[in-house]
Amino acid sequence: MTDRQPGLTSPKAQLIAGEVRRRIVGREWQQGERIPDEAELAVEFGAARATVNKALQLLADEGLLDRKRRAGTRVAVNPARKAVFTIPIIREQIERAGMEYSHRVIAQRRSPVPDPTAARIGVPAGREFIHLRAVHYGDDRAFQFEDRWINPDSVPGLDKVDFRHQNANEWLVRNAPYLRADIAFSAENADARDARLLHIPKGQALLILHRTTWNDTGPITTVRIACHPGYVMSTTN
Amino acid sequence: MTDRQPGLTSPKAQLIAGEVRRRIVGREWQQGERIPDEAELAVEFGAARATVNKALQLLADEGLLDRKRRAGTRVAVNPARKAVFTIPIIREQIERAGMEYSHRVIAQRRSPVPDPTAARIGVPAGREFIHLRAVHYGDDRAFQFEDRWINPDSVPGLDKVDFRHQNANEWLVRNAPYLRADIAFSAENADARDARLLHIPKGQALLILHRTTWNDTGPITTVRIACHPGYVMSTTN
DNA sequence: TAGTGGTCTAGACCACGTC
DNA sequence: ACGTGGTCTAGACCACTAC
Structure with a gap:
């Protein structure tokens, strides 16, 4: 040495x-x-x-x-087991797999945030957010169903954006940098809407990703992403 | 300054x-x-x-x-979204929730590694590992069902350990430090065995954690952990 | 080929918490 | 109280790569 x-x-x-x-x-x-x-x-x-x-x-x-x-x-006596996951940008992930990416907006409108969601992200009940629902496809196969609430106060000019021609995730990533993010994985049986939009049987086990981002003025956006069956989230490395 | x-x-x-x-x-x-x-x-x-x-x-x-x-x-144009998860030690997690931890070993025996598993962890088909299945409880409620394969060559003295009186996870953590670990989350519908052992209906969506650890001589252990319904894995912070 | 980040060094001062 | 890690500094050399 x-x-x-x-x-x-x-x-x-x-x-x-x-x-x-x-x-x-x-x-x-x-x-x-x-x-x-x-x-x-x-x-x-x-x-x-x-x-x-x-x-x-x-x-x-x-x-x-x-x-x-x-x-x-x-x-260390009990070595902590930490795992780092890179949350993929769905479009990049699909394109990296050699498929063609597309997405379809199911709905985009201002709407009061449901009470449980409002409580979870710490905004007064009844506040109006932009509610966006969209499905992401790879070669016409449904990959993810995204149910998102966006705080209109968090990003100037948000009301004018039409997410039918603009991936919400990517727009937000580029226009609303955040200071803090919460991410959680869980599993849910597909409800009727999940099943219809992802073209899968009802009850199918789905990996669910909940993600909320914040800046110093409060929450920016919170989203529930339902991944298609078989989706695996693994450590980078 | x-x-x-x-x-x-x-x-x-x-x-x-x-x-x-x-x-x-x-x-x-x-x-x-x-x-x-x-x-x-x-x-x-x-x-x-x-x-x-x-x-x-x-x-x-x-x-x-x-x-x-x-x-x-x-x-950065597309800020990478990284999430750090701390994989909890089940006993600590249960005790922190104020419940009493216990666990029950369903089976412990030497057995040839199934082909798909062998391929995944890179050992020759037919190799004998120690196959261990156990359920972890908090106050008599089933929390996790663990299905584990342990490489007997990776840790000296392994054959003599009786995991009925010794949590396998903790024993391994203390006796078989690893160099590398793979972790993956997915969702599965509970099969008959999951359902029976976790006392839940068949088909229930379960968060599944696959984890394999390695040292320089090869794989140490690979495990599939089925978490009880409602389990959420969230970022530390 | 030159500008920029990557890394190392030797020395220093300080905070923390065990002894 | 004092040993140990936490951090900073000023200076240096080098590797990479855009120009």
């Missing part, structure tokens, strides 16, 4: 993280055990402490290490 | 990230637009370039910025 091959650039912090990970996986450093402090590792690896710090923070983010001031760094 | 208030420690990198985020959300810096380079921002914010770099990397990880050498940093 005294030098780096030219042309073989592997950030030193990642090399260190890899070596520490190897020692943990190889049981060289046992769960709950304290590992050498940053200064010691810096000497061992011939690196600056900042570099070691970066490496160990990586592993702490992965959940493999628990770090506390004064108490030192310990191998 | 000549001084920092004592007791009011907000890492400078995060302050910078917050300000840049504000400018993006406030449309001050438009999507696709190039923002000042690190050196300029360092001067503006009175910080070292490394600090600005850290802040901008944070935002790039969030998907808000696209960074390229020589080309500079631009506001």
